Structures are given as structure tokens and as C-alpha cells.
Amino acid sequence: MPQRIEVTLKEQLLDAEGQSLCVKAKNYFDIDLHRVRTIHIVTIDADLTPDQTETIRTEIFTNPVTQVSSLRPLDVDFDWIIWVGFRPGVRDNPGATAVEAVEDLLRSPLKPGEAIYTSKRYCLKGNGISRRDAEKIAGELLANDIIQQWAVYDRSQWDPATGIGFIIPKVILDHHPEVATLSIDSDDTLTRLSEERSLSLNPNDIPTIRSYFLKPEVQRQRRQVSLSDPTDVELEYLSQARSDHCNHNTFGGRFTYRDLESGKTETIDSLFKTYIQGPTLELKARKEWVVSVLWDNAGVGRFDRDHNYVITGETHNSPSNMEAYGGAITGIVGIYRDPMGTGKGSRLIMGSYGYCVGPRDYDGDLQPRLHPKRLLDGVIEGVRDGGNKSGIPTPFGQVMFHPGYLGKCLVFVTALGIMPAEINGEPSDQKTILPGDLAVMCGGRVGKDGIHGVTASSATFSANTPAGHVQIGDPYTQKKMHDFLIDARDEGLIRFITDNGGGGLSSSVGESALFSNGCDIQLDKVPLKYDGLDQWEIWISESQERMTVAIDPDHLHRFMALSRQHEVESTVIGTYTDSGKIHITYNGATCAYVDLDLLTSAFPQWEFEAVWRPPALRGLTEPVVGVPEDFAGLILDMLARPNVCSKEWVCRQYDHEVQGTSVIKPLVGAARDVPSDAAVIRPVLTSERGLVFSQALIPMYSAIDAYHMTTCTIDEAVRRAIAVGGDPDHLGGVDNFCWPSVQYDADRNPDGKHKAAGLVRSCRALKTMCMAYGIPLLSGKDSMYVDGHLPGRYGESHKVSALETLQFSVAGVIEDVGQCLTMDAKVPGDLVYVVGLTRNELGGSEYYELFGELGLNVPVVDPDGFAVCYRLMAEAVRKGLLASCHGIYRGGLAVHLALVAMAGETGLAVNLKRVPSDGIDRDDTLLFSESAGRFIVTVAPENRDAFDRLMAGQTAACVGRVTRTPQLKIDGMHGKCIAELTVEQMKSAWKGPFGDLI
């Protein structure tokens, strides 16, 4: 008999959750709620005595100081009640920890099949709230249909005795697992099966797969294990392994690139090999600090003699687009497993985020699945809970708005770890597997989560079918696993470790088996969340919070003891062999028997046609805009642009101080409210060394040329690191490409050739920049197909493609964190310098965007020239010559002078005539051009000569002074003052759009 406990805050206590719902209802829908009280519901589906339930209620679920509770529905006043609970199979984290608490208190485990489920009901008070209003709040603010179910009650429907009743979202599959054998009598049959089963096999791969299974030698061997035609386990495995996600077919593809201006055609055999692997290997040979790149879950660099740092980044776009919170938390918790699975395992030391979404105030005709406002809220909260609950600081991140992301949002997540340089005398970055080693799965259990990603349809839900394709990350389970694995590593118990991400066991075991050259896996040993999963589902499920570890059988006893101590589930699921085969059994019967080298041989390369029509040939020109008269008003409006304005509300939700390592925080300045150029942490507490980290995203330039988008993005990321004291000789990069589909199709992707050309050009720029700046690519990932089909006003649909986007991350070691600096002007009387040349480069700028223009003159990077300048800037920092340093990025000089003044809460008096420029005779061009390679620095008068000497030969000029009166005063090129703005005015504009958000 299930029991239900309802808990709420005492009447006199503020219900902060209810309060924020009131605020959201007002902001989102203009619905006036008078009051909302939140009731937490714990439904216990277990055979307990009334005494036991009462003990649980009082001892666990009721704080006597703040809460009241009851086994019957609480009598809280309402006009409407909204109940929200999870769908079956959706990860209920509070439900799981409730089980732990109950078992602890009762000192006995729940029986198999028993469980605890959590849900909430909201008691809404308000005049004139209609059912439609209540349903809107339920469906569009509180619940997401994909993972949650909800109900709305008015007074007449609510029975105070039964309340919500007993809703048990238990998964009941009622299915006997079976292996299916699939016919491959022709290519057509396999194509049809691929479609029926959503295998997404590439048409080019189908003959290769068939010919393998038709080989006489293969057939003979298969007969010995009682197999004939391929099984579903095998085909699902091949489908996963050959997917673009796992295999990077686009970056490994063959591109035919034609430039319509020069008329030349060339062929690029693998973007990855040509533009990423090649330069990285060359730089690795030159940079002794590069420890491990290109093969493991993340790249490894040397931090100091005794430590290595680990870095990687990826995106979690499609799931976040469907279920923002679940997608984002799964994304951040997932990327944290990559450093955990690098080398013999590293401890996590920081994370960062990058969100690209549609305009927050979008009110056009297109109907994205989630409105950007709601989507962004969910994504922010997902990464917040994922990072904060993992105990990992999140000191850097960026948010970008553009209508192109209405089709699909981008959620970038980056993770850094640290490990001792040696474990038991062996290099920590190296690992291998010996035949006979045990394959162990650690962490969470396997369910129908993440099978075939998001292709499953929400239409097929019934009351007890699991919401299979959307997952909710569980940082608590993962943190326990993290702590356990670090202890196991330090005891020398781990031979090999990798994470279970995309493709689940099929990917982690399939890839690790290459190290010993084979494996025998017993799928029946894999612990499941519920019965009834087919064998192929167990093999490819992407259920979260799992790592695959190879251990020496001699270490099994100790490994399991440590696992029990940490209350982490670990299970031996098989043995690594040197048979050359992946051999999978279920209750003794073979269900897969595939040669390991099948995947590395014989599959055809994907092919792409790329055609580049340069911007001028596409008809792009500079707009004809006269010189503005009201510069003060213009600057204030620029400061209030969504991609420029303050986003403090996001940073403050992220714990950026945990681990006690913070050196340069995400928000700096006198009032600690202006974003820093970059973050610095001191990951080894006993050391004065630091790690600098920065990222950049400037996808707008892709509308002109993805080549320059790429050079500018990489330049900005590097410049950000230099601005806080980064060492240009020790910077590593991470490239994260997010591109719309590049496969041409006359109907479905008519501009595919152009997007393919953009990708080729972007990769070329990546190579050029990395070689010029000396940045090895420590890690990188690509995410293709950033397109969405959105319904419009008349029932038609529109394909919306994202801007061609590269997020570039930079990390590097700083010798002494005491030399780091921040971007705020510090002392009145200091000199203000602009370093670097401003050119007429307004193409793709924020300024043009303000007027709805694109332009043509996109900023052009001079990589070799800038590299020299950055070395000198780094020397200036080392010599202590700078009081502040700030790069000039989106919005140009005007915006960034304003930020320097706002951060210092001081004035700046600047004369534009003295700003180094080339071919500019207009104040607006000088103020808003986004030319790369520039800094604003402030210098104490006594350091002026030294700085001038150091920068001799470089483009740098003193353009004004820091003043005591907190006012930005700009004298124009033609002598007269063109703008005077107080810090207060500027902050008010800059904080205007999102300043009320907390």
C-alpha cells in the first residue's frame, strides 16, 4: 500500500520557490499571482508499517523549525492547484536519495521493485486566474511534457481527503528480452531494416556491412558460436560506432573545394588530418609541456613537475533543445567524465559554459519547442546544479543571442582536471589493457535512457513506458563515483579507465577492447534499472554516470571493497581478451561476435562538395550610414544590447570559489560586477602557479566569412588569456565546431555547398592561427546538423540553421599568480593606452547589427604581427608595468572603454585623435569597429617610459587618462567632445535588460 507525505514551509516563512513562480508568471505571461505555496510530495511505494512511515515523516522529511507535514493532503489555501511529477523512467534524484535515507533510518533495504517518488504541488492564489492561465503556468513554466506529467485542479475538483491520489511512475515493461536476427539478403533489405529500426546507417556503409557478414570465413566462425545473419545487437553496435557522433565522418570526409573567384578546385582528404592532427603533432614536437593529445578522452598538458592538467570540451545541443534542464545537466556532468576517464583518471578542477540561444524576447511567428527565455532558464539551471553539486568551480562562461539558434540551441560545456604526473611511478597519462584484465562497469545502472538519442517520439508515451530519450544527469551519484575512482587510482588499482557517454557500453567497451585486442562481455551481468531491456538496449543505452574500468584480477577484492565503502555500484561485466573479437553473450548464448578491426577497415569515406563564393561576389557591401550626432545615446544603447549587456545573474548562480582556488573571478572591479577577460585558478593549493582559462564565440562574422570568424574567435580567446597575465608560450587550445548540415541536397539543404566551404575555410583558419600563435589543440569536438524545422504562422515549417559557430577555448600555465591582473582602471591619473590598430572593420559588428546591417569589412587578423605584440604585452605584465589590461572585443572601443571605467568606478578621458588607426576619419568607425588584436591598458605615470620603450615598434598610443570623476569623456577626431557619460548612467543602461534577474 503506497503512502504519501506532504511537506511545506510554515505559514510565516517566505516560500522563495513560490515567490519566483509569481515573478516568472508575471514576466513571461503577464499573469498576476497573489501568492504561491509549494508542497513537496514524497510517495513511498513500499510495504511499510504506519509506525515506520510516521518515523520517516518526522525524522527525514520534516524540519521541525521550518516545516509542517502530514500523511494526508495539507490544507493550504488555493484558487488553483498544479501538480507536477516525473514520467516513468525519468531520473528522480530526490527519490533516489530518499531511498538511501529511509534504508538508513529503518536499517533495512527496500524490497526489489519498491521505490520512492517525489513530486510537487503548487497552491496558487490570485484573482481572475483562468484554467487556461493555470495550464499555461503548468505546461510552460513548471513542467516539460517530455519528462514530466502534470495536472491542474480548481476548488471544485480538489478532494481534500484524497489529494493527488497515488501516482506511481514505475516502469513496467512486461517484455521478455530477445535477440533478433536480421536478414541481409540484399542492400535494399538492410536499408529497409535500418529505417525501421532507426539505425541511421549511411547508405554507403551498407554494402560494406553486408560483405563482411557474407564472407565465408566470417560465416564459418559465426556458425561455431551458433550465429548466422547479423543480430540486432551487432547492427545496433555498428550503427553507433559508425555514427557521425562517434566516428566524426564529416571531419574525416573528403571535401572537394571550389573557389568561384579563383576558379580553382582542390581536394581535402580529411579536415581532421589536414588541419587539426597535422599542426598539433608538429607543435607537440616543439612544446615540451604537451603530454598527451589526439587519442584519449581529453588532452593533457604539464602543470608543473608533479602534476598534469587535463582539458576537453563538447556540446549537448539536441537534448538541451528538447528538455533544457535535463539536457544541460546531462551535458555538464557528462563532460566531467571525460577528464575522469583520461589517462588513469584526473580530479576535476573547473568547468565553463557557453550558451547560444534565440533572442530572449523573441515574439515572432516561428514556434520553437521551448521559447528561448524558458530554454535559457533551464540550461542555466541545469549547468548550475551539475557543476555546483559536483563541487567543481565554474568561473567562466558566455551567453550569445541570435535568431539562428531558434532552430537548435548550442550548449557548450568544458571541463578541466588535474592529476599527479605519476601514479605508483608510472606516467599518469598512459594506460593500457592486458588480456585477462576484468571489465568493470562503475556508477549508475542501465535503463532505456538515451537510446537512439532524440529520435524517439513523444507520441508513443503511455502511463508506464519510460521517457527513454531524455536524461537527467545525477551529479550526486557521479561525485561519489569520482571520489571512489580517485582513491582507486591512487592505490594503483586502475589499469585503464574510460567514460560511458554516447553509445554507452558499445562505445566504451568497443574502444577499450582495442588495447588488448578483444573482449568477452556478459550482458546479463550488467545491473539494470528495471527488467525487460533487450540485449541491444543494454549494449547501447546511454544511461549516465557510468565509467568502464579495466583492472588486474588480483586487484578485484580491494577495488570492490573500496567501491562498497564509497557506496558506488561496481560490477564485473566481462574480461578483456586478445581474440580480435568483440564477443557478447547473454545467459551463455552468443548475441554478438564481430571482428574488432571491422570498424577500422573498409568503410568508405563520406564525401562533400564545397563551393565558396566570396562575400563580395555574394553581393555583400558596406551599408551607407551617416555619422551619428548623439554618441552618448548611441553608446548607452550599445551597452544595453543583449550580447553586450550585463549577465551577472548567470555568473552568480555558479559556484566559482569551491576548492578554494579562485584567483581571477568571473566578475571583477570595484563593485565586482564587470565580466573578467578570463579566469585564473590556482589548482594546486600549495603552489603559486595558476591556470588561465578563456573562451570566445563570435559566430556573427560567419555571415560574411567563416575564415575570419575563426581567426577572430581564436585571437579573442588568446587575447583574453594574455589580458589577465597568460603566458603566450604556454597556451593550449580546444576547438568546438557547431555547424549546420554541410551535405548538399537540392531540396532539403540547398546551401549545403556554401556551408561546407565555410567549414573548410574555418578549419584552414584554425591551422593558420594555431601555427602562428603556437597553440597545440589539446582537444576538440564537432557537432554537426545544427538545424531546426520550426512551425510558422500558417502551419508551414521553416528550416532555421545556426550561424556557423566555433567556440575556442584556451588554457595555460601561469608561473606566478601574483602577477595576474584585472581589467578595471585602478588609480586616477594613470595613463590610458590603446594597443593595436583600429581599422575600418565594421562588417558583422554589433554596431551594424544595431541598424540591421551586415556589411562586408569583417575584421582581419594579422596572426604573425599580433603574436609579436602579445609576447611584449606578456613581458609588460611580468615587469609589473600595467595597472589594468582589457581586450577590445564585441562592440568595439566605445563599449570596452565603458567597461573599464565601470569596473574601476573611475572616469576615463580619451581623445580619439590619438587612437592608432588606419584609414578612419569617422568617430563612429573608430568607436565601434571590431578590429582584432587590440587592448586597452592603464599605466601608472612612473611606468610610462618603460612601457613606451617596451612597445617601441608596436602600434600603441597613450590616448588619455584615468580621472577621479566617474565619467567617460570622449573627444572626437575633430577636436570636440562627442560624449560624456557617468558610470552610473552607463551601468544603468548596461544592467537594464537583465539587471532584475537573480
Next chain:
Amino acid sequence: MSTKPNVLVLTGFGLNCDLETAYAFELAGAAATRAHINTVIAGDVSLDDFQILAFGGGFSWGDDHGAGVIQALRLKTNIGDRLLDFVAAQKLIVGICNGFQTLVNLGLLPGIDGDYTRRSVALTYNDCGNFRDQWVRTRINPDSPCIFTRGIDALDLPVRHGEGKFYAEDETLQALKDNGQIPMQYAMPDGRPAAGAFPHNPNGSLADIAGICDPTGRIFGLMPHPEAYNHVTNHPDWTRQAEKQKRAGRIDRSKMGAGIRIFENAVTYLGC
């Protein structure tokens, strides 16, 4: 034999500030041991060997049913008597953030009238409705018996929590004031009481309470994180301060953050 006091820092189940808390105690002159809660419950690690017990920050059991609630339950159910013995032996206990939440749920704080089992105060959801990371200025009550805050009059520290609003009934609050059990309160930048003003009082705590102690001053719980101010560069103003000092010709070579003073007081008290 080392004369350093031994500190036990608990780990496991989603706790996450153990490394820097142990480091902070080491900087202060103690010998710190990090141990998983289950090893203490199993008796592999004995409380008898320690003079200081530290409940650190984190999200124990995900904080899913009220911050620190399940941790308190696990400890009370399994080693509740050993904890009371530890208190009775006049040893020191500090609870930081999640640790503070755990101490109040265990009843080790506020310990009014020597009752170390009663839950009479709570740390509940921030009034701002969200998790928040910021630095606060705290003022220290010189009349409090609190061991950990001796000789300090103000301290800047980071807060990072979603459930830090101190709440108690009027009567309890009055008793805390009367007993000097409110050693640490949120303040304005100039040192005046925050008087509830957000964000200086970041969570809506009654009486601006940032930390309380038991009547003996040996048990201290606080929401701000002194262990995260272990180095001068942790402070948000350090680059501004450093530049001003440089101009004044002063060079401060000390790298230690002011938060360490909290831990030093514990070590000093133990006479080491």
C-alpha cells in the same frame, strides 16, 4: 611526536570542500586527515584520535530533502553517541556551509542549555530564490565565547549556497543573543550591520546571522567559507589592493588569506 592538533575532515556522499578545508587547517598549524564518513562509522577511523572535527561544505546526498538533513540522519543514526562524547570531551567542532546545516540538523548547534540533540534553528532557502556566489563582509561579535572568531573584528569571505537563511523562533533568537551565540553577522561594506539589506545580507538571514556557536564557544557553524580565503589572491579586490600597495611602496609578502585566522584560533586554543 607531533604537537599539532589532529583535525578530522569528513568526505564522501557529495561533500566537496574537504581538500581546501584540510589545507586551511594545515596552513593554520594542524595535522589534517580526510576520511570518508563510512570509515568513521565503521570505526576504521576513530574520533578519539582527533581534537577537532570539521564538517565541510558540499551537497551531501544532493541536499535533496533539505540541506544537510540526510547527512545529519546518517551520522545521528550511526555515530550519534560518539559525536556527543566528542562534545562532552570539550573538543572543537566546526561546520561550514553544508557542515553548518548538518550541525543544526543534528542539534549540535545551537546547544542552548547544553542540549545537543534538539533542532531549534534552521537554515532554509535564500530569500532571493536562488543559489548565489558572492563575497560578504562579516562583523565579529567580540563578546561571543566563540573560540574560532577570537581577535577578529571583521572578515571578508565568500558565500555560496541556496539554503543559507538563518531562521529561528523569536525566543530562540533572543537566547542566542543573550548567550553571545551570534559571533558572526553580515555587514555593510563600511562595517555597519546589513540590517537585512540584499545583497549584503545575501539570503535574508534573521538578525543578519552568518554563523552561530554553542554556549561554550567550542562548536561553531557558519555559512561563509573561510577555507576559500586561504590565499591573498582569493579576495575579489586583491588586484586593486596590490596595485595600491605597490604605489605606496609597500610590498606585502604574506600569501596567506585572512580566512585562515578562523582555523588558527582553533589551533591556538588547543595550546599548540
